[in-house]
Amino acid sequence: MRRFLRGLRVGRENTPIKIKVIALPIYVLSTMTLEKDAGIALLNKSIETIENSIVSKGGKMDVKLPPKAVSLKEDIELQAIMDQLALENDEIDGDAPEDD
Numbered sequence: 001m002r003r004f005l006r007g008l009r010v011g012r013e014n015t016p017i018k019i020k021v022i023a024l025p026i027y028v029l030s031t032m033t034l035e036k037d038a039g040i041a042l043l044n045k046s047i048e049t050i051e052n053s054i055v056s057k058g059g060k061m062d063v064k065l066p067p068k069a070v071s072l073k074e075d076i077e078l079q080a081i082m083d084q085l086a087l088e089n090d091e092i093d094g095d096a097p098e099d100d
Helices: 002-008 036-056 072-090
Strands: 018-023 026-030
Touching (some): 002 018, 002 036, 026 036, 026 072
């Protein structure tokens, strides 16, 4: 988790970075700002910081989607997708105890 804390520290008081666990090992980083390019650059720096920390300890990290600016509507849609992924992760066959 320390590696993610380093990524959070890249954020600023007026543009904090948030990290949400979707379904291990899938995470989403986000920030809110009126400065689109600055927000994307901040997220890229956070991702780079986290990745450098993970790689330095022998791990690996794959970025599935690079940072992008989204509208409120897209943000709501993304939240719905993330909620669905989390639900699907919770409902994987074999996770529930079997009835005898």
